[in-house]
Structures are given as structure tokens and as C-alpha cells.
Amino acid sequence: MCGIVGYIGSREAYPILINGLRRLEYRGYDSAGVALVDGSGSLNVFKCKGKVADLEKFTEGKDISGTVGIAHTRWATHGEPNDVNAHPHYSGSGNIAMIHNGIIENYSVVREALSEHGFTFRSATDTEVLVQLIEYIRDSNQCSLLEAVRTALKQVVGAYAIVVVEKDNPDEVIAARKSSPLVVGIGDGEYFLASDATPIVEYTDKVVYVGDGEIAHIRRGGELKIVNLDNEESEIDIRKLELSINQLEKGGYPHFMLKEIHEQPRTIVDCTRGRISPDGRDVILSGVIANKDKFLGARRIIIVACGTSWHAALIGERAIEEMCRIPVEVEYSSEFRYKNPVLSPDDVVIAISQSGETADTLAAVELARGAGAFIFGICNVVGSSIARATDSGAYIHVGPEIGVASTKAFTGQVTVLTMLALALAKEKGTIDRAKFETVARGLLDMPALIDKVLAQDEKIRDLSKIFTYAHNFIYLGRGYNYPAALEGALKLKEISYIHAEGYPAAEMKHGPIALIDSEMPVVAIAPDDQIYEKTVSNIQEIKARNGKIIAVVSEGNTAIHSMADYCIEVPATPECLSPIVVSVPLQLLAYYIAVNKGRDVDQPRNLAKSVTVE
């Protein structure tokens, strides 16, 4: 989604800003822009529809000097993606420029009020309305830029991370946030601003996360000051970034997505490190153990999440119910937040989010807080808004996920949820030792098992060629692998743009089987599990109607070979872990089909990595 970069210091800002925008490209965007203030009192704004490379072409031969500047990648919300609606936006006089992530909900009321004062607007955006309001207040109150921003923000409703610069004021940057992340990097006599730490990491490891409803006042060469909307000063909490620049590079792979698929043996090691004893006899998730009374006393657990994280939640639901015998409900965050849910202090809410910034999940967390529930976060991005808004949590520790399609975060989320179920079940006494150790050891063995699946990369690439021109796909699974089917379908549709649906296999005969003919590829997930025979019957029903079957089966299974058109074998695992091994070939299949179709795999159209608007 939209990305923010800002700089003030002694270096030329433009290369830092462009570099930062490139680091943010993974978030998904449709236009880009930059504004530079130089010491001679000029404010130059350049922006255009398209990619950062288009912006660079656009600025060729133009005056891009200045040691303070702001830059933005926009993912359209108000107004179509075009040059005019791109950020930065600037005030009527051209004195103040601003970039903005989020949505100003009451912008049309403010716009109308400003129009009555004679203001006109170039764009259809809510952002331009806010920057004009700031200028209006600055001029009519004859106040400082900080004061104008503070007063304006008190009048708007919505979510924002903004950065503001001024033409005649090259020594000052004002930034603020509410429900949209903002990080300040502290260098040597210089400051960096960004919507996440990726543009900052190559310059400094000292960062301050601006708090919700806070304004950062940054002066060249001066101390960083943070105030709230009532002008009360906050303490500056400097954190150390645990992120390395290598983690942000492709490392020889053609796409981040392929790199991230292949990283999974290592990310599972990182995720389980120090949490499962080497003999598999113990699982220690400190956030769970420290709050075991909350979990064990819970009336029920509600898991809130979106997209791929929601699929991981469905797997977690089964694991927790099976092992801990605690009722679990899984909700889309976006539905949960508006349904007036029945919540009480003896509910535990688990929020799952790779980015830790998903607006709907953050809102669901706030709702749960209001009801007094205990909130546990499962996030990837350290220090993210959801990680900070929850009472406790467990990071998945899979490193930065740059490809828009989630891969290693999904397997990390399932791994953490399984460890959580094991740890709770042990405390509650609802799991026998043999089962506990089988699953815990299964997680320790998982990296080697995923390696075996990844060794089939070439075979899956060949298979992908047969299906590149399919118009539809169906993915079927049962039990733990029903969510794996949903996830396989989501991977394919989001990066290849082929229509795909996931179904519980036995549901087919209640309607969707009408879609089956010889043109319909069906991915049937059928590892050896309790329900294997039933799944086989469902596959036969598809075969009888000439569907093209790609079966994902356990190693050594020969029975399905005669039924399926193509088979992918995965190593045997305890049942609750099979979604991890089966999702790897499905990730590869989606990846190669998308590559064959020439799709922009890492930044598929219309998608954003971090969905910071509802």
C-alpha cells in the first residue's frame, strides 16, 4: 500500500528518497512522487503515474537539489491513479507539500468548507484537502508549521501518516501518524522518515516508532521532539533495528517470491529456535506460558486475521481445538470489527498479521481491548502496530517478506499456532506425551521435509507449463488441508490472475461439481490422513466428470496415481503439520504459472503488501 520516505540532513535528499521508494515498491503502488526543498527557497514537486523508474525518467534534467525532501508511492483510494492524484500534494500557494498514507474520512466536509473560503483543488484526493487546510490555518492563525499541522489534525477524522515540508523552511520537517505506521531513523546529524523501516536500514539502526496520535517535530541538526495532539511532549524511545540489508535483496533469485519459498527450511528453523527442546519433549513460547492462566481460563479463543493469515488461523483453530479442547472461532477482521461481537474479559483474542499493520486487524484488536479481552499477537514485523497493540505475542521470525504473495509468513504462522497449541495442551493436560512429542519433533524435522519438496522445483515448473492457459482452477482439501486448499487457490489467483476457488472436497457435490468438465484443472490435496479414503472418493467424483486432477499425495502413495492426471508427492508428517508441506508445492505451482504468463509476480496488479486502509 502507500509508502512514505523523508529525509533531512546534510546530504542530497533525492538519491536517498529514490532508493527508499525502491525499497518500498514491494508494498504495491500505482504512482510515485518526490518533493525537494533547497536552501534558496524553492520547493520542487515531481510526480507521475507508474513505477519509481518512471519517476526517475521524469526527473531527468530537472532541478532535484535539496537536502530535505519527501517521497511517496501511492496506492489509489480517493481518485484514480494518475499524475495529478499522485503525492506529494501541495497547498494553493505552493508553499507547503505533504505526503500521506491512510484516508481522511471527513475530507469532503473540509473540502466544502475550504471552497467557501475560495480554495480550489487540483486533485480528487483527501490528501490535497488536508494540505490546503494546513496552509489555511498557518496563514489565518499566523502560527508555526507545527502548530498548523497540530490544529489541522484535530479537525480531521480518519487514519493518516503524513510528512510535511515547507518552501521557505528548509530546516524543518513535521510528521504525524494515527492508525498508520511511521518510523523516524536517527543518523549522524540527519533524520530519515519512512512508513516501515526498510528504506532506513541501510543508513542507521536507531529508530523511533512515532506513537498513535503523535507528531514528530524534526529540525536540521536539532533533537527530535515528539508531541501529542494536545501539544504534550512524549519521551523519545530509541529502538535498535534488527534488520539487515541482505534480507532486503533477492540473493540471486529472479523474484522475491521464489527466494521466500526457498527460504522456508531456514525460516522454520528461525521460527522454532529456542522454542522446542532438541528432544521434542518441551515447547516454550514465553508469551503463552507467562499468560497461561488467561488462555486456560478462556471461555473461548477468537482468532482475527485477513487473507493468508486468516487461512493460517483456520489451521490454528483445528490444532487448538483438537489438542487443547478450547472452543475457537475464526473471524475475518473486517467482519468482526463491524458485527458488534459478543466479547467479554474471559475471551482471548489472537490477532494474526504478517505486516502487523493491517488496518482491519488493528481495529479488531482495539475492539477486543475495549471489551477487556486478553489479546495475543502473532506478527512478523517486529515493532509493528499490531505487535505493539497486543498484550503479549509471539513473532514468527521469518525475516522480511517482500513478495506481495505471502509464502514463508504462512508456514511461520502455522508453525507458531502449532507450538501455541502444543504448549497450552501440555499445560492443560489434554495431550498425551507420545502425540506431543510426535508433533514437536515433526516441527523440528520440517526444514528437511520442505527441502525434499523444494527438490521438486523443476518438476513443478514443467507441470506449470501444462496449465498456463487454464481459465479456472479448483483446489480441494479436507480437514487440516481445507485451509491449505483455500491458500493454494489464493496464491494462484493473486499472482497469475487465473480465477481459482478452494473448497472442502466433500462440498463439491452440493453445487460446485457442476463446474467440472475436461477444461477444469482440480488440485486435490490428499495426503495420508484420517480422512484419506473419503478424499479419494471425492477425487473419483471429479474424475468421473473428466476433471483434470493434480493430486498432492504422501510419498509412496501409488493408489492415486492411476486416478490423477499428475501427482506431486510430499513427505509424511503428523496430520496437523501437513498444510505446511503441501502448501510449498502449491506456492511453486502458482509462482511458475504466473511467471509463464509474464505476470509481475512480486507486485501483482491492484495488490498491496501492507493493507493500511480498511
Ligand code: F6R
Ligand atoms: C496473500 C496475502 C494477503 C495477506 C493479508 C493480510 O498472499 O499476502 O492476503 O495475508 O493482506 O496481511 P497481514 O498478514 O499483513 O495482516
